[in-house]
Amino acid sequence: MSQFYTQEDLLHVAVDCAVFGYDTSDGQLKVLLFKRKVKPLSNRWSLVGSFVQKNEDLRDAAIRVLHDFTGLEDVFLKQLRCYGKVKRDPGGRVISILYWSLIKLEEQKQHVVNSHGAKWYNIDDVPKLVLDHNDMIREVLLKIRRIAMTAPIGKELLPEFFTIPQLLQLYQAIYQRELDDRNFRKKILSTSLLIKQNHKDKSSSKKGAFYYKFDHNKYSELLDKGYHIDF
Amino acid sequence: MSQFYTQEDLLHVAVDCAVFGYDTSDGQLKVLLFKRKVKPLSNRWSLVGSFVQKNEDLRDAAIRVLHDFTGLEDVFLKQLRCYGKVKRDPGGRVISILYWSLIKLEEQKQHVVNSHGAKWYNIDDVPKLVLDHNDMIREVLLKIRRIAMTAPIGKELLPEFFTIPQLLQLYQAIYQRELDDRNFRKKILSTSLLIKQNHKDKSSSKKGAFYYKFDHNKYSELLDKGYHIDF
DNA sequence: ACAAAAGTGTTGTTCATACACCCATGG
DNA sequence: CCATGGGTGTATGAACAACACTTTTGT
Structure with missing residues (x-):
């Protein structure tokens, strides 16, 4: 494999993915787990992951894992650390x-998830996992909490059309505490990154809440103008 | 080596260290480089680094590299990413x-540095390095800039006793722009993490600037009380 | 008409920024 | 006495936190 390096310094290298989804129906933030297939500790709950192949970029390995377990492509995916x-x-x-990913639950291919025996666990209901995987989830959650106030992560976790109360509920699930709805609405709308629709979601109230969708163009402009988020 | 895993998924694993020092005499932030010893690209400038040994934690490998190249132990050292x-x-x-480290230049063992042919380069004077090492330095600098406003990094880079003008100069070297001295002083002192000494540094002015030292106890208290910095 | 969720404004505080003068001293 | 860098205070705008009532509509 290597023309120059010796074989002495070879190690096993794997990627693990902390995949998060948000269930608008029960308002819970969830993480994807499966029963580890490889010995030792096989059949114990674990983050989804895989060994990295010799001819495969790290990120591509994470993308492969994500695709294998959810059927999704082109997802939000960041490296946390090693x-x-x-x-x-x-x-x-x-x-x-460790990579972490935010996905839209309604876009996953349920049969793909099922075929691996993978399951979604509420984040405050995660069982004891193999190795350091509980630490991994905790660290990713801290990261998400740190960036959620400055990065538009709602667009990764919610459907194309969503309401402000839904978005608020998502943020409350992330921070695991109540947020002031007036301040939240003000802050979110002041970004001008949400486009109000003229139809309403009436499933959760009689008055109904207006749908919004994320303004991808305006967001790209912002990024072009040098606005930077340190994920 | 492994009872359970196959030999198929073995890769070379290295650590690289972006080691930063601050030279109070010329006011420059510097990074430690050396001429890579291993083929290919041997004899080209590079971050200091090494392969990870089979029985060695990643962080320990970085500590070893740091010790080998500077003679220092117990330094500030963080992982950035892989x-x-x-x-x-x-x-x-x-x-x-990639690990990054902040050290006090005056504590390094100069003969150790020299024995490896390592050299300190001003950060805005870094030559073209091997592989992705220029990217690495850039990413670490972004990280340092992001955290410098909330983390007391002066204590890692400056001698035990330092003056506010020195600290200001350090921050200006980090951000590569002028900072308002009045606002800077206000902000720094408002943390109450600096203890004023009653002797002065007269080397750079006739009036002389009071020395300060960092209050490690108060800082520990802060951390205990839950104050958290996301490095 | 009422229950239940959606929507709306004001005020006080804190923090970042901008800005200009006096002080102490060695030469 | 004067040149040099050290040290100080105030005013403004922006961002955030606290807080309570009105609106809509299905039943």
Whole structure:
């Protein structure tokens, strides 16, 4: 494989993905787990992941995992960091690069998820996972909380059309506390990144709440103008 | 090596360290570079780094590199992220975990640095480096800029006793622009993390500037009380 | 008519920015 | 006495937090 390097410094390298979805029907933020297939600790709950192939970029490995387990492509996907303690995996020396992803639950292919025995767990109801995977989820959640106030993550987790109360509920699920609805609405709308629709969602109230959708053009402009988010 | 995993998924794993120091005498932020020893691209400027050993934690590998090249221990050291493009290194498939470090220049062992042919480069004077190392430096600098306003990084880069003008100069080197000295002083002192000494540094003015030192106890208290910085 | 959720404004506080003069001292 | 860098205060606008009532409409 390598013309120059020796074989001495070879390690197992894996990617793990903390995949988050938001269920608008029960207002819960969820994470995708499956029963690990590889020994040791096989059949125990785990983040979805895979070994990285020799000819595969790290990010591509994460994309492959995501596609394998959800049927989705072109998802929001970021690297968090690398976990590399010698004894983190009792089966051998494996370093793992943690990616995190936000997806729209209604776009996943349910049969793909089912075919792997994967399941969505509410984030405050995650069982004990293999290795350091509980730490991983906690760290990603901290990251999400840090950026959610400045990054438009709603567009990754909600359907194309959504209401402000839904968005508020999502943020409350992320921060696991109540937010002031007036201040929230003000702040969100002041970004001018939401386009009000003229139909309403009447499923959760008699008055009905106006739908909005995300203004992708305006967001691109912002990014072009140098607005930067440090994910 | 592994009882359970197959040999198919083995890759080269390295750590690279972006080591920053601040020179109070010329007011420049500097990064430590050396001429890469390993083929290909040997003898070209590079971040300091090494392969990770099989029985070595990632962080320990970074600590080892830092110790090897500077003679220092117990330094400020954080992981940034992992670089893993297939073709990033023409010599073979190598993924690299980037660490960054802030050190006090006057504490390094100069003969250790010299013995590796390592050199300090001003950050706006970095030559073309091997692989993606220029990107790495740029990303670390962005990270430092993001956190410098909320994290007390002066204590990592300056000597035990330092003056406010020195600290200001450091921050100006980091942001590569002028900062308002009155606002800076106000903000820095409002943290109550600096203890004023009653001797002065007269080396750069006739009036002399009071020395301060960092209040480690108060800082620990803050951290205990839940104050959190997302490095 | 009423229950239930959607929607709306004002005020006080805190924080970042902009800006100009006096102070202490060595030469 | 004067040149040099050290040190100080105030005013303004922006962003955030706290807080209560009116609107709509299906039943």
